Amino acid sequence: MIVETCSNPPVSSMTNNSRQKKYFPMQINKSMTKQNNHSSTNQNRTDDDYGGGGNENEYIEICSKITNGDNRKSRFNHRENDSNRWWFVNFIQQFIVDPKRTLTRSRSATDATRFLGHIQKRISPAIRYDSAFEESSSSNKRRNNDCTHDKLSSFVRTRSLSLPDDSTYNVNHQILSLQRRSQTLARSSSVHDLHPHEVFRANELDFGPVIGQGFYGIARTVTLRKTGQIMVMKETKTLDKEAQKIFVKEVQVLKRLKHPNVLNFMGLLLDKDNQMCFLVDYIAGGTLKNVIHDLSIPLTWLKRLRYAKDIAAGMEYLHSCNIIHRDLNSSNCLVKTSGQVVVADFGLSRINLDDDDDVPTTMNDITLTSSFRREQRSTSTTISSNGNVVVVRPKTRRQLLRDRQRYTVVGSPYWMAPEMLKGQCYDERVDIFSFGIMLCEIIGRVQADPDYLPRTQDFGLNVHLFNQKYCSKDCPKQFIAIAIACCDIKPDSRPAFCVSHPWLEALALSVETGVCLSSTSNGENLS
Numbered sequence: 001m002i003v004e005t006c007s008n009p010p011v012s013s014m015t016n017n018s019r020q021k022k023y024f025p026m027q028i029n030k031s032m033t034k035q036n037n038h039s040s041t042n043q044n045r046t047d048d049d050y051g052g053g054g055n056e057n058e059y060i061e062i063c064s065k066i067t068n069g070d071n072r073k074s075r076f077n078h079r080e081n082d083s084n085r086w087w088f089v090n091f092i093q094q095f096i097v098d099p100k101r102t103l104t105r106s107r108s109a110t111d112a113t114r115f116l117g118h119i120q121k122r123i124s125p126a127i128r129y130d131s132a133f134e135e136s137s138s139s140n141k142r143r144n145n146d147c148t149h150d151k152l153s154s155f156v157r158t159r160s161l162s163l164p165d166d167s168t169y170n171v172n173h174q175i176l177s178l179q180r181r182s183q184t185l186a187r188s189s190s191v192h193d194l195h196p197h198e199v200f201r202a203n204e205l206d207f208g209p210v211i212g213q214g215f216y217g218i219a220r221t222v223t224l225r226k227t228g229q230i231m232v233m234k235e236t237k238t239l240d241k242e243a244q245k246i247f248v249k250e251v252q253v254l255k256r257l258k259h260p261n262v263l264n265f266m267g268l269l270l271d272k273d274n275q276m277c278f279l280v281d282y283i284a285g286g287t288l289k290n291v292i293h294d295l296s297i298p299l300t301w302l303k304r305l306r307y308a309k310d311i312a313a314g315m316e317y318l319h320s321c322n323i324i325h326r327d328l329n330s331s332n333c334l335v336k337t338s339g340q341v342v343v344a345d346f347g348l349s350r351i352n353l354d355d356d357d358d359v360p361t362t363m364n365d366i367t368l369t370s371s372f373r374r375e376q377r378s379t380s381t382t383i384s385s386n387g388n389v390v391v392v393r394p395k396t397r398r399q400l401l402r403d404r405q406r407y408t409v410v411g412s413p414y415w416m417a418p419e420m421l422k423g424q425c426y427d428e429r430v431d432i433f434s435f436g437i438m439l440c441e442i443i444g445r446v447q448a449d450p451d452y453l454p455r456t457q458d459f460g461l462n463v464h465l466f467n468q469k470y471c472s473k474d475c476p477k478q479f480i481a482i483a484i485a486c487c488d489i490k491p492d493s494r495p496a497f498c499v500s501h502p503w504l505e506a507l508a509l510s511v512e513t514g515v516c517l518s519s520t521s522n523g524e525n526l527s
Ligand SMILES: Nc1ncnc2c1ncn2[C@@H]1O[C@H](COP(=O)(O)OP(=O)(O)OP(=O)(O)O)[C@@H](O)[C@H]1O
Pocket: 049, 050, 051, 107, 211, 212, 213, 214, 215, 216, 217, 218, 219, 232, 234, 263, 280, 281, 282, 283, 284, 286, 287, 331, 332, 334, 345, 347
């Protein structure tokens, strides 16, 4: 049984409160909680605005349950053979209770309490369904899975979306199209020279209403009097050190970035208490999560493919700048009224600027470095024995050394990559997994919550159930295949954004024009 085999955390010498403080430093900050409650009543915010919800008492109660070994044991002992709670238990035990690991973001802790809520209240129907299915047809499933996996991996390896079945032509075309892509990207990046970020003064701005709250900050609209431009001002809720650190990190990352699919940083504002606020573009369409789950909004496949393509483009750019987002999810992507999606919320991202041979110091450097890397990637297309095109992404010496380090476990658990959930070393490919979960949300208009989106025991996607329950017949097969490939448990098998972005672009074009892409698009390799 999972509980018995996991080592017990050294919690006995700690009081409940000190334990909670140690593992959830922000969550039980009284002043912050008060502030939350206060603003919650005043501003009609939902639990979701806090990234998970739950009041303080409920939270403390759940925390003490998590950290109380006896309680935990008695709660789980009578269900020793029930494997349905495997990953909740595993997650909570390893990451919430293990002092060697840290969750630097309380939101993760809050989400974890929701995980625990699942255990306490009910066994996930999706997972129950999964295990029933496994019991009744395990051999069938294995056969199906193997079969699907083979077909999918062949799709992952093949970028020949629109070509006749001629490998030489395929390869040339692929190389050409990759080069074209690389040039387009380099061009599109270079047009965005680093504009001077302003430090705004309060008397230049008209302050509008609060439009939302995250765990650490408040977002409100402001209008620049001079031009009438509407922006969003993000301010910290408290003077808490951790909140400030997250804010500084977000500014550090944002100010380096300039891409049509990444939230645009406008500048800084120091308020009268010298508390830092920063200004970003106002994105009027709201979060992608709201759009996906508001079933009154019709979403064509073309629209959904464009959402996916936009996120992939933003993430490709981010990874080319050596930034791991680490909290990519549908709440952190915003939809413009034009339908374009931008990736936002970089408070938890990780910038790797430690390679002194190619440290980008200005936007132009970033542009050069990233286009250089794209060139590198584009020229490293090789052919596998079966004639498929394999895109190999070479890494610099420093990148290789730096990659797959044991970074902190941060983010939102539903979107978190298995390697991060398991506390293993990880790299930028954790973002690809999160993207995969988002693609599932987009395809099935399903919540990432494992109560709805079926998952497997090893934290992956339950491909069979996902297909069965959430993929309608009219969904382009390649769209599903890309989602599944991104959710692969093995990071090596996930397509990099520089690969999935052109795939999605081609698919969107195909759906828009009605021109069939290739034999793959006819489903020959997939069904
Ligand atoms: N640039 C923006 N344009 C329009 N709305 C925004 C913008 N930035 C934030 N919002 C709205 O404000 C809400 C709160 O944003 P904020 O970035 O503070 O927190 P979050 O991303 O929801 O949560 P967390 O920071 O905990 O991940 C968002 O959910 C979104 O609805």
